[in-house]
Amino acid sequence: MSQNQTPRPTESELEILQILWEYGPSSVRFVNDKLNEEREVGYTTTLKLMQIMADKGLARRNTENRTHIYEAAAGESDTQQRLLNRFLDRAFKGSAMKMVMQALGNHKTSPEELDEIKALIRRIESEKD
Amino acid sequence: MSQNQTPRPTESELEILQILWEYGPSSVRFVNDKLNEEREVGYTTTLKLMQIMADKGLARRNTENRTHIYEAAAGESDTQQRLLNRFLDRAFKGSAMKMVMQALGNHKTSPEELDEIKALIRRIESEKD
DNA sequence: TTGTTTTTACGAATGCTTTCGTATATACTT
DNA sequence: AAGTATATACGAAAGCATTCGTAAAAACAA
Numbered sequence: 001m002s003q004n005q006t007p008r009p010t011e012s013e014l015e016i017l018q019i020l021w022e023y024g025p026s027s028v029r030f031v032n033d034k035l036n037e038e039r040e041v042g043y044t045t046t047l048k049l050m051q052i053m054a055d056k057g058l059a060r061r062n063t064e065n066r067t068h069i070y071e072a073a074a075g076e077s078d079t080q081q082r083l084l085n086r087f088l089d090r091a092f093k094g095s096a097m098k099m100v101m102q103a104l105g106n107h108k109t110s111p112e113e114l115d116e117i118k119a120l121i122r123r124i125e126s127e128k129d
Numbered sequence: 130m131s132q133n134q135t136p137r138p139t140e141s142e143l144e145i146l147q148i149l150w151e152y153g154p155s156s157v158r159f160v161n162d163k164l165n166e167e168r169e170v171g172y173t174t175t176l177k178l179m180q181i182m183a184d185k186g187l188a189r190r191n192t193e194n195r196t197h198i199y200e201a202a203a204g205e206s207d208t209q210q211r212l213l214n215r216f217l218d219r220a221f222k223g224s225a226m227k228m229v230m231q232a233l234g235n236h237k238t239s240p241e242e243l244d245e246i247k248a249l250i251r252r253i254e255s256e257k258d
Numbered sequence: 259t260t261g262t263t264t265t266t267a268c269g270a271a272t273g274c275t276t277t278c279g280t281a282t283a284t285a286c287t288t
Numbered sequence: 289a290a291g292t293a294t295a296t297a298c299g300a301a302a303g304c305a306t307t308c309g310t311a312a313a314a315a316c317a318a
Contacts, residue, residue, distance in 0.1 A: 010275060014219055028295080045277050047296070052275090066284060066295060077231070083220045084231055090143055091212045096232045097242045102206070102213055103225045104249055113226045114250050120233055121243050139305060157265080174307050176266070181305090195265065195314060 006057045006074045008082065013053055016046070017072050017079065020059065025071040135186050135203045137211065142182055145175070146201050146208065149188065154200040 009017055019034045020026060032046040050070050053059040062069045072079075092099045104117075138146055148163045149155060161175040179199050182188040191198045201208075221228045233246075 011219060012276065018222065042278055043294095044279080044296095048277080048298095049275090051297080063296095068296075080220055080228075080231055081235055083216075084228065087212075087216050087220075088232070090140060091209055091216075093147065096238065097245065099209075099213065100229050100232050100246060101249055102209055103217070103229050104246070104253065106210055109225065109253065111254070114254060116226065117229060117233070118247070118250060120230060121247060124233065124238065125240070125243060141306070171308055172265090173267095173309080177268095177307080178305090180267080192266095197266075 008086070009053075009058055009079070012049055013058055014079075014083075016049060016053065017058065017076075020070060020072040021076040025062070025069045027067045027069055029067070031070070137215065138182075138187055138208070141178055142187055143212075145178060145182065146187065146205075149199065149201040150205040154191070154198045156196045156198055158196070160199070 015035065016031055019031050023030070023034070028043070028047045028050055031050065032041060032043050035041045035046060050059060050061075054061045054070065058073055059070045060073050061071075088094055088096055088099060092102075109117075144164065145160055148160050152159070152163070157172070157176045157179055160179065161170060161172050164170045164175060179188060179190075183190045183199065187202055188199045189202050190200075217223055217225055217228060221231075238246075
């Protein structure tokens with residue numbers, strides 16, 4: 001029997017994951033410094049959170065050296081997909097359409113981005129075989 | 130000085146708001162029954178939640194009769210928009226594009242829905258003036 | 259009127275997330 | 289070697305969301 005899927009991260013955990021995804025395996029010090037560019041967070045607060053994340057299986061850590069190095073256990077896209085599905089259910093009763101319409105409607109989307117979406121739609125449509 | 134914006138609903142509160150949006154002003158009994166179609170929830174649990182929602186300004190209630198009637202204070206679209214913006218920031222660092230691509234890519238979207246989105250894109254493109 | 263049902267009100271327990279103080283170990287500096 | 293800086297570990301406090309027990313009031317039924 002293998003382990004279950006990694007659990008859903010809390011908001012603070014997600015904030016840390018974003019940093020791990022962007023910069024790769026990092027020390028607590030590094031992550032805490034990054035967090036403090038946004039808002040004040042105590043070092044031991046970040047440490048504790050990252051320890052919990054390792055416990056939960058959200059992050060892996062290398063403890064060979066004194067300074068432990070943490071890395072995200074799950075990929076960014078996988079995690080986003082899971083969070084998105086859940087959010088979709090809760091806030092939009094599962095209607096991806098409604099949500100996409102809201103997102104496109106209210107976020108001023110650039111022409112280039114619209115082109116990208118059109119390209120994606122064409123790709124999806126042609127995959128129908 | 131007027132009141133601040135209505136606060137962000139928690140997950141349980143959102144569940145109740147969905148019912149209020151769908152069925153309009155409702156009693157605690159009605160909402161609790163609806164919730165119980167999905168999962169078991171005690172009556173006083175629902176009552177308490179709805180009282181808190183009234184406190185927070187998420188719902189308004191009419192207390193003229195013995196059975197209080199609650200209604201959502203904010204509209205569904207407004208609330209969805211606010212939740213979406215926040216979710217976008219947290220999970221997708223604010224990139225609506227990335228999220229839309231994920232949503233379209235992984236949710237099997239029907240041809241009709243794709244057409245709707247194409248229509249929306251055309252509308253956005255033509256609004257450029 | 260007396261007992262039953264339905265409703266609101268209140269408070270408290272539980273559980274989860276976040277924050278941080280303190281202790282201890284390890285490395286670095288002089 | 290002694291003192292300072294940096295790291296992990298641990299536990300507990302604080303805050304918030306959720307759940308529910310109990311009491312009191314109001315309506316209804318016999």
